[in-house]
Amino acid sequence: MAGGSDVAEATLSCAQCGKPAHLQCPKCVELKLPREDGAFCTQECFKASWSSHKSVHLKAKLSTLGTAEPLGNGWQYCLKKGERRTPKLPHFDWTGTLRPYPISGMRTVPSHIDQPDWAVDGIPKIEPNSDLQHVVEIKSPEQIERMRETCRIAREVLDAAARVIRPGVTTDEIDRVVHDATIAAGAYPSPLNYHFFPKSCCTSVNEVICHGIPDARKLEDGDIVNVDITVYYKGVHGDLNETFFVGNVDETSKQLVQCTYECLEKAISIVKPGVRFREIGEVINRHSSMSGFSVVKSYCGHGIGELFHCAPNIPHYGRNKAVGVMKAGQTFTIEPMINAGVWRDRMWPDGWTAVTADGKQSAQFEHTLLVTESGVEVLTARLPSSPDVFPWLKP
Known part of the structure; x- marks a missing residue:
């Protein structure tokens, strides 16, 4: 001290x-x-x-902040990773055409919902010091069954969000749908107040790579938007995301989103016991490069279970230094972020929103996976009831 x-x-x-x-x-x-x-x-x-x-x-x-910097219910711009608000648009050398809009107050969670240890004060207590930051956990059958339940809820919540995406809808409204659907299922929206993140999901529009904060901006015809969902239920987390078309999008956006989807599918196809974690990045990098796109290097997939983020780290780019091999019973996410231009990113003044350095669009898809004895189980897989929003999946 x-x-x-x-x-x-x-x-x-x-x-x-x-x-x-x-x-x-x-x-x-x-x-x-x-x-x-x-x-x-x-x-x-x-x-x-x-x-x-x-x-x-x-x-x-x-x-002690008082009324000079209200943190409460007024619509204001986000600063300092969610700890502060400001009534004025922050100054920044914006890389693209998108700008942040004010955000609403933090949504509440009923007391009967089981909550992670950051729910009240924004600070994870168990996660940072856990041995599972260094050791990849082999889940027990009981843990795996809880993961299946939680991941199904996460899938159903994302599907609920997908059904309301259209021009004119704000990302704050998407967040409300996500929050309400999560609570209705008896779960907690894991991002809410995680390291002070102020919303229940991430909504990343156009040049936003990841961790976009839902706000008052209305989606416009031609946008693409990624919605990233994690729910906490029965003591475990389930995590997935998809990138959606808003109205009529241009050909480059269509190609980018489909390529990103294919990167994830190709990466999942190699998951089985004995495969090195570093191979995931090689597969993704190969496919994205063939399409003329680049792979973000600053963010990676991660282990998941009773902790939101833990070992292993799953880089999505080639020639990465990830260590270890897959074993049955491990659960982790793969979530490639693919850019139409350069792979480098910048951080907005809110401390969360990562955007492409050149202002070009970015897309992402994510699943939570279980390594089985013979291969892989996609715990967040699409359901027969999932909305039919991706043209390349139509028969």
Whole structure:
């Protein structure tokens, strides 16, 4: 705890282990917070508690913002990964024609819904320090069955979103549909307040690669929009996304979206025990390059289960350095992001929205997968009831 100050009396208990405390968190002192919340016996206890303790500082800051920077229900632009709002369009060297619009207040979740540990304060507690960030978990049959249930809910929620996509609909309205459908299924929308993300899904339009924040902009004829869904149910997460056409799109957009879909399908086709994780990127890179498109390198697929994100990392580009081989019982996502132009990305001032560096369009598709003894099970696969929105799937 760099800069820690001695506690004059040894009457306080360590907030981490309960032993007599001799050190005080300097940030708590600066914010004039109750001394018992920031007392620790050693540097080691302070470091061990930091991921959860820092939420005390955030709550104190939010309570002192007052009306100058309202975080509540008004429609304002997003800043600082969701922690702040501003009434004015932020200054930025925009790479394309798209601009952020104001966002609505955070939607609520009924108390009877089981919630992940970031739901209240925006800070994941278990995930960052879990051994599963380094070890790829082999799921038990009971975990796998819970994953199947959760992934089916995620699929049904995405299908509900797909049915409302048309010109004139705002991405905020898509988020409302996603939120309501998730709650109706008894699940929690995993992105909501995850590291302060302010909405229940990601909506990435045109040049947005990923993590677009649903806002007041109306979809326009010719747009493409990716909707990324993750739900939390029975203690596990299910994750998928698809890119949709809005009205009549140009030929390049059609080719880009179909190529991205095919990249995912080709990658899934090689999944089975014994295959190296790095091979996924080779397959995707080969197919996208043949179509004249590029593969985003800044974001990757990931392990998933009781944690939203964990090992393994699944790069989508060629010549990647991913380690390890697939084993039966592993669950992870593959989610290639393919750009019409260069692969490089930029980050908008909101701290979430990743866009193409040249302003050209980007598409993405994602599934949550289970490695089986003989191959792969697509846990988020399309259902017979899924809307018929992709021309290349029509008989």
